Amino acid sequence: MSIHYITFRASVHATESDDRVKTALSLFLFDNKINESQTEGHFGNPITLLHGQIKGKDCTRFIDNLKSRLPEFELKKLSNERCERIDDECCLHIRFDKQAAFEGQIRLATTADTITAKIKLRAYPANYDKALVAAEALF
Numbered sequence: 001m002s003i004h005y006i007t008f009r010a011s012v013h014a015t016e017s018d019d020r021v022k023t024a025l026s027l028f029l030f031d032n033k034i035n036e037s038q039t040e041g042h043f044g045n046p047i048t049l050l051h052g053q054i055k056g057k058d059c060t061r062f063i064d065n066l067k068s069r070l071p072e073f074e075l076k077k078l079s080n081e082r083c084e085r086i087d088d089e090c091c092l093h094i095r096f097d098k099q100a101a102f103e104g105q106i107r108l109a110t111t112a113d114t115i116t117a118k119i120k121l122r123a124y125p126a127n128y129d130k131a132l133v134a135a136e137a138l139f
Contacts, residue, residue, distance in 0.1 A: 002134040003059040004120040010098060012048040013041070024101035025050055025115055030058055059119075063138055069106045077108065079139040082132065090131035092119040092138075 008028050012021045022034055029052040037049045054062060067075065078085070078094065085093050094117045095109035109115075119138075123130035 002122045004122055005053055005055045007053045007118045009051040010115040014045050020102055024098050027101045074108045082135040086131050090121045090123045090126050092135050
């Protein structure tokens with residue numbers, strides 16, 4: 001697998017249930033630990049940040065889930081947009097729909113209510129072109 005690790009992150013706003021967002025995030029983290037930190041929004045509203053990471057076989061499991069559960073047109077969109085989704089640090093960025101994840105579905109985000117995934121690609125030497133090849137192999 002051409003992935004070092006994958007980090008996931010979601011925010012819980014004051015109007016949301018921590019448990020519901022944790023349930024949504026666990027769709028991607030499997031049995032791995034969800035970490036929490038507290039912050040404030042622009043107007044002083046409390047926000048809980050949930051984050052976790054997977055490595056090794058769980059990365060393979062995540063990619064297999066993505067390929068089998070993401071609708072074909074969204075999988076094609078990911079593949080077509082990989083150039084724009086890879087940063088200078090060889091990370092592929094994907095945003096997933098938080099509400100769909102709560103319902104057990106994997107969908108790309110169309111709103112700001114997301115679970116973000118940052119996939120650290122295995123690319124030697126570590127550069128954009130090698131990361132692009134690694135991302136192409138995923139899809």
